[in-house]
Amino acid sequence: MKMKIERAPLVKHVFFLAIMGLLILMGCTKEDNSIDALKTFTLRNPLNYTNDQNPDYVPLDWSTLPSGYFEMRYSNLTIWASPYYEVYLWKKVTNDTILHEKLDVNHFALIGAEGSTTYQWKVVAWANERILIESNIWEFTTEPKMYKGNITFSTQSEVDAFAGGDYRIIGGDLTILNSDIDPVSNLSPLSEITNIKGDVIINNTNLTILAGFTNLEFVAGNLEIKDNELLTEIQGFKNLELIGGVFFLSGNNQLVMLDEFSKLKSVQSDLVITINNSLTSIDNFNQLDSVFGELTIGYNDLLETINGFHNLSYISGKLGISGHNRLTSVKGFENVNLIGDQVYHIAKGLEIRDNGQLSEIPEFNKVNSIGGNFRVDNNDHLNVFTGFENLITINGDFEIGESNLLTSIPGMNNLEVIGGSFKIDWNWSLATVAGFENLKTIRGAFIVENNAVLKTISGLNRLESIDNNLVFNTNKALTTIDAFDKLQIVGGQISVVFNYQLNSFCFLKHLVVFGIFQGYVVHYNMVNPTIDEIKELVCD
Incomplete structure (x- = not known):
């Protein structure tokens, strides 16, 4: 114990x-x-x-x-x-x-x-x-010091007086206008400005050379250079990186070249270059990677070359190149992968139209989606049309027309869906249409008409549905249609008329036997079988 x-x-x-x-x-x-x-x-x-x-x-x-x-x-x-x-x-x-x-x-x-x-x-x-x-x-x-609010210059003395304030930032809009007395002629006093938090509007001035923005990096609003009838040259935007609104260049009818935006990376709305009637080249937008709106180049009468959008990958609106009588070369869109974002913009798609001397369409081999219409028409000298190898979806119409030297159309064999109509018309030298091997759905009409020397249509063998009419009209040399092996639905009528050399209708047999359609019009072809006769055809 x-x-x-x-x-x-x-x-x-x-x-x-x-x-x-x-x-x-x-x-x-x-x-x-x-x-x-x-x-x-x-x-x-x-x-x-x-x-x-x-x-x-x-x-x-x-x-x-x-x-x-x-x-x-x-x-x-x-x-x-x-x-x-x-x-x-x-x-x-x-x-x-x-x-x-x-x-x-x-x-x-x-x-x-x-x-x-x-x-x-x-x-x-x-x-x-x-x-x-x-x-x-x-x-x-x-x-550094910011000028608060908007400011307008219409005389040179106003520009010179502003320089004495040692400002680096303008907190609102900068507007430069014309005046009959002491007009603005020199913008170098603005060379220390780095940031403009509103719009820059240079409108209807007597400037011959637009310089003086050598340190400008950021414009929060729109950059508008328009209706400056004496302007021949734009200098001094080489450090500009971002435009927060629209970049609008229009009505400067003495302007010859456009190559001063080499550091511009993004335009947060539309980029519009239009009606500059002496402009011969557009170049050196090689850092631009995104346009959150439309990219429109239109109706510049003397424009010959477009080159220099090599880094551009995203256009949320429409890419439009239209209305040029001397334009022969368009290059520099090889990295674009999206045209027309369905979420962010209304006006969407790719439109290359009314360029009388344009012989070649630039290759868009990285584009996988076009959020609106695909339209190439009225380009009289267009004879080379390649690319679009990775294109999967077109959410609007597909249209190639009025290109009188075009002999063939790229196959676009990864394309699966067309959200509107498929239309090939009024191409006087087009001999063959082939490809579209993965196309399954057309949510509009299928129309091939008024192609004077078109002989052969092939491919389209995975196409299952056409929501509207199926039309072959006035293709006077057409002899062979080898297509539509899986077509089961035509939401409108079948119309095959005025194809004077067309002598086989096996392309319709699968549809007539196994599918549905809303009407049948066949006449003025070499042969004009009835529905029952098509069902009885012996086809390979």
Whole structure:
């Protein structure tokens, strides 16, 4: 009994010492972590002495102190605490505190600071109403001075006076107009402007050379250069990277070249180049990767070449190249993969029309979707038409017409769906239509008509449905249609008329025997079988 009485207290004592040691060890570990955090406590952003902060929004942040054991300043007291922070900020030139915030988090945003101003700031960490640590003082400078609001220049003296304000940013619209007295002739006083937060409108001026925007990087609104009858040259936009609205270049009838936008990366709405009647070339948009609207190049009477959209991959609206009598070469769209985003834009599709001298369509081999119509028509000298190897979907009409030298059409063998009608008409040299081997659905009509020398149509052997009429009309040389092996639905009528050499109707047998259609009109062909006669045809 005596031995048991003495051993029990000894076991309890050892157990107690072990527990206390563990608690002390845990406490020391937490204290060590907290001490390490105090040693590394610092401001983080903005970096000390930075001079390019946007005054509209300056994010401030600093390192975090975790909850733990802390030794209080000026005492030996160690306590468990969750730190909080006080942020102080002041203008360096006045030293008057303009911000004092108490926070539980390690970040804060300064909204609406003054431009071209140096600020200093620090953070004090607290716990249990006692100071844990105080950061060093850092400083940053906001972006240069901003002119607030809109501004209009109609005289040169107004432009010169503006330069004395040492502005780098215009906070609204910049408009340059004409004046009979002291007209604007030199925009070099605007060369230090880097950012315009509204529109830039240069309209109906007497400028002959548009220069003076050599440091401009960003236009938040539209860039409109229009109706400047004396303008021959555009210079000084070589650093422009982003246009937040429409880029509109029109009615500048002495402008010869357009090659000053080599750093432009994105246009957030339409890009329109139209009715510049002396413009001969469009070049050097090689950094442009996206147009969030339409890309329209139209009715520039002397335009001969388009080249320089080699980095362009996305056009959310329509790509239109139309109305040029001298245009012979279009290159530089080889990286476009989407034309006409269904979600973001209404006017969609690819239209190359009314270009009398254009002989070759650029290859769009990366395009997989066209969100609207595909129209190539009235290009009298078009004779080479390739590409579109990866095109899968056309959500509108497919139309090739009035291209009098075109002899063949690309197969487009990955195309699966046409959301509108399929139409090939009025192509006087077109001899064959082949391909479309994966096309399954046409949600409009199928029309091949008025192709004077067309002899053979083949392919289309996976086509299952045509939602409207199936039409072969006035193809006077047509002898062979080897297609439609799986066609089962024609939502309208079958119309095969005025194809004087067509002597076989096996292409309709599968449809007539196994499918449905809403009417049948066959006459003025070499043979004109009835529905029952087609059912009895012996076909390979």
